[in-house]
Amino acid sequence: MSLFKRRRFPVEIILLCVRWYCKYGISYRDLAEMMSESGVAVDPSTIFR
Incomplete structure (x- = not known):
């Protein structure tokens, strides 16, 4: 199961912020x-979340 499942933003945006x-x-x-x-x-x- 992906950690990014059901997230609002694309994986690229999440990883960039992190x-x-x-x-x-x-x-x-x-x-x-x-x-x-x-x-x-x-x-x-x-x-933050």
Whole structure:
């Protein structure tokens, strides 16, 4: 079973957020702002979950 089953966002977007969060220590709010600049509307609490 896939860990990404029933997720709203594509796997690539999820992995990109996780990579940036782990590598650069970016806050969830900053990460959500960066994603919105890329055209992906995501709430910081969604990234946290």
